Structures are given as structure tokens and as C-alpha cells.
Amino acid sequence: MRDFDDLKKIFPSFSDELINEIETNSIRQSYKSGDVIMRTGQYINNTLLILKGQIKIYREGENGGEFLMYYLQPGQACAVSMICATKSQTSQIMAKVVEDVDLIMIPLTLMEKWMMEHRSWYEFVIFTYRTRFEEVLEVIDNIAFRAMDERLEFYLKRHADACGSKDLKLSHQEIATELNTSREVISRLLKKMEQRGMVKLHRNHMELLT
Amino acid sequence: MRDFDDLKKIFPSFSDELINEIETNSIRQSYKSGDVIMRTGQYINNTLLILKGQIKIYREGENGGEFLMYYLQPGQACAVSMICATKSQTSQIMAKVVEDVDLIMIPLTLMEKWMMEHRSWYEFVIFTYRTRFEEVLEVIDNIAFRAMDERLEFYLKRHADACGSKDLKLSHQEIATELNTSREVISRLLKKMEQRGMVKLHRNHMELLT
DNA sequence: TACAAACAGTAACATTTATCACTTAGCACT
DNA sequence: AGTGCTAAGTGATAAATGTTACTGTTTGTA
Numbered sequence: 094m095r096d097f098d099d100l101k102k103i104f105p106s107f108s109d110e111l112i113n114e115i116e117t118n119s120i121r122q123s124y125k126s127g128d129v130i131m132r133t134g135q136y137i138n139n140t141l142l143i144l145k146g147q148i149k150i151y152r153e154g155e156n157g158g159e160f161l162m163y164y165l166q167p168g169q170a171c172a173v174s175m176i177c178a179t180k181s182q183t184s185q186i187m188a189k190v191v192e193d194v195d196l197i198m199i200p201l202t203l204m205e206k207w208m209m210e211h212r213s214w215y216e217f218v219i220f221t222y223r224t225r226f227e228e229v230l231e232v233i234d235n236i237a238f239r240a241m242d243e244r245l246e247f248y249l250k251r252h253a254d255a256c257g258s259k260d261l262k263l264s265h266q267e268i269a270t271e272l273n274t275s276r277e278v279i280s281r282l283l284k285k286m287e288q289r290g291m292v293k294l295h296r297n298h299m300e301l302l303t
Numbered sequence: 304m305r306d307f308d309d310l311k312k313i314f315p316s317f318s319d320e321l322i323n324e325i326e327t328n329s330i331r332q333s334y335k336s337g338d339v340i341m342r343t344g345q346y347i348n349n350t351l352l353i354l355k356g357q358i359k360i361y362r363e364g365e366n367g368g369e370f371l372m373y374y375l376q377p378g379q380a381c382a383v384s385m386i387c388a389t390k391s392q393t394s395q396i397m398a399k400v401v402e403d404v405d406l407i408m409i410p411l412t413l414m415e416k417w418m419m420e421h422r423s424w425y426e427f428v429i430f431t432y433r434t435r436f437e438e439v440l441e442v443i444d445n446i447a448f449r450a451m452d453e454r455l456e457f458y459l460k461r462h463a464d465a466c467g468s469k470d471l472k473l474s475h476q477e478i479a480t481e482l483n484t485s486r487e488v489i490s491r492l493l494k495k496m497e498q499r500g501m502v503k504l505h506r507n508h509m510e511l512l513t
Numbered sequence: 514t515a516c517a518a519a520c521a522g523t524a525a526c527a528t529t530t531a532t533c534a535c536t537t538a539g540c541a542c543t
Numbered sequence: 544a545g546t547g548c549t550a551a552g553t554g555a556t557a558a559a560t561g562t563t564a565c566t567g568t569t570t571g572t573a
Binding site for chain 2: 162208215223226229230232234236
Binding site for chain 4: 240241242274275277278281296297
């Protein structure tokens, strides 16, 4: 019953019957920081529920760029894996582990079956769709309406939220890659932010002061 | 039985029972070109199924910009209205009619009920989520990885597809607004495209030659 | 200690996009 | 024909971003 309590804690909205089903029908898997869980173009056969750790979801450009869209955290599910699930579609995104992850893999067939049988699963799936869709709309806002300086601010704040710390362990190059720009641009903008007193820069890390 | 046949033709995947339910429980509504069906921040109480005409879905910026995301056409549904449906959420988007529209409005409560009762409705909803999510990802590709000239090409081709015509009745200003840039930029880029033999420009309209 | 590798700072320059100001062309109406 | 309106063309300039090239600094490690 250890596992049962675990799950109940991380997914409090799930009914007891649903949790029992998950217990008996799913596979657990761990990944290390840096692992790529899902690649663009790969076939998807499972829906993923995150128990522990952190994952970043990217959209990949043809020329090798990788653009950060959002984070996945404990208690959340990969919306793309749910959406593609229905017809064994290929993935439109890339998922990279940033903090050692434990997750649950649920086969497509069950994912669909539970939609009909478990109200709490149905609601979870719809909630996941909705929140991710909204998150992606916010991403569009950022790149459509905002210049790089604002996008950088947003990026740093979101990273701080995800880490739960104002001390950000990021190189300028990493940031540049995830915003699909160049390191020099990020260096310049960070310098300006420092002059405005919004950050304090150090080697390999920086403090958010706001 | 006129209406029944109509619906069956536009939504061929729906089961007969589902179509009967729609017939007896939904409201039909018409809108004129230029009407705004849904505004950012408005509460959503219905899911919309398009029978006839064309709708454009925009994301609005704080400073009054409106950024085109995708088209809605006959046989399709508004994914956002389905997603927000569950909890009477407010709309994250703006929907504008570009060609006189007939549509069906389905109350939230039924939308949810049918998910459990009609397999063809369930599949339609999931399909709608999936295709819209993919479309929005493609939008992100365009603005994250491509420069304005490529985005303009994509925009024109998509418009041609939607209209089913290579003769595009668009002013430079309209295009600029929907790509969130300025008229001058569009004029210049179109001129370049004309020099490359991709379009032929006229007053108030242009021909796509590719 | 010496060397290599990764990170960061920065100047110079190119390119793209935004903005401003003005001109020209086409169309509708009287 | 004359007037006024809107769309479109264009040159000048500014600002943001991308690119190149080089420097210095820190870190790890041979």
C-alpha cells in the first residue's frame, strides 16, 4: 500500500478505483537528468504521468533549433502523449529530463477505456488538455507580441518558479538556445537587466532580484 | 429530415443517434461576415460546430494586436470552446467571421454527457483537440524559427487553401495586422516575391503563381 | 604548472524589422 | 473634370537582433 498512498498524494483528484487500476496496469520508469524521453517524430504508445522530477518540453526546428515551450512537473501529464495516443501518432515535440524523473506509463488502450469508466480520469485528461493549450497560447503571446528583453524576463521568472529558487544555474548559451537566439544577445540583455537592478550576474549562475 | 441529411453530410463520422440528439437539443445560429462571435475574456457556455462559412481565430495582444492562429471551417468545431467548456472558463481567443456562417451551439452540459454516451462524439472531440493542438504548434514553429518572408508565404498559401482560390482579396494592411507587423514591411516583401515570380500584385488583390 | 575547454564580455558590423514622412495610383462620387 | 479617399510604393532613418571575431576568466585536469 506504500505505492497507493504515493499516488493518492501526487494525484489527489483520482478516485480510489482509478488508483487501483493504475497500480495494477501501469509500468514505472525512471530517467536521469539529461535523458531525452521523447523525440520529435517518434511513435507514442503510452501516456506519461509524472511522479517526481522535472521535464522540459521543446519544439524542434528543422535547422536543429530547440525552442522551450513548457515544464512538466509532478502531478502532471504529458498532454501531447494523450493527444497522440488515440491513433498511435508520432510526437510533435521533444521531452528532456532536467531533474531525475520517476514516471508512470499507461498504455493507450487503457487511457481510452478509462475515459469512459472513471470520471476522475476524464476530468484529469480534459484539465490537462485545457491547461496545456492555454500554456501554449501564452507561448504564442510571448513570441508574437513581445521583444527579446521581455521574453528573457518571462523565461527567467518561469525558471525560478520551476526550481523554487531565485538562484538560477544557467549559462547564457543555454538560455539563448531555449529562446532560439544567440548567446551575445542574451549577454547584452542580461547586462542591461543587471544595470536596472533586476539580476545579479555570476559565473554559471545569476540571482533574480525581483 | 432535411436537417438530418445536412448534418450527416457535414459530419459524416457522427452516429445516427448522435445526430438525432444534436437535432433535438441544439440551437442554430447565423452570423454575417465581420461579426465577432467570441471575444477574449468572454465566458463560454456553448461548443460551436460549423456548418457553413469561415471563421478566423485570433490571439489578442494587450496593446490591441490581433494575431491570426487558424481557420475554422464547415465540419469543424471550436477547440477552445470545448476546452473551456468544462468549467465555464473565459475565452483565451477571439473569433471573427470572414464568410457568412451557419453554426450549431451545444450547451456545455450536453457536450460532457455525450462524451460518455456517444463514441463518435468522443472521437470527434479528441480529434478536434489533437488537430488544433498540432496547428498551434505549427504556428509556434513559424514565429519561433522563421523570418517574416517565410511567414508571409505560409500565410498566403494558407489563405489560398482556405478560400480555394489563388486570387487573394487582401490589402497589405490586413496581412500586416494578422502577422503583427507593419504595412510597409508587407509591401516590401510582396514586391520581392513579385520579382521572384511568386505573385502578381494588383490593387486590393493579388494572384499566387506557385 | 601548463594546457585545454567552457563561459562570458565586448566591439564592429550586417541584416531585419519598425517607424516616419511623403508621393503616387486607382476608384467613387459629384 | 475635379475632389477626396484609400491602398500602395518608397526613401530615410532608427532600433533590435544576428554574426563574426577576438579577449579574458575560470575550471578542470594531465
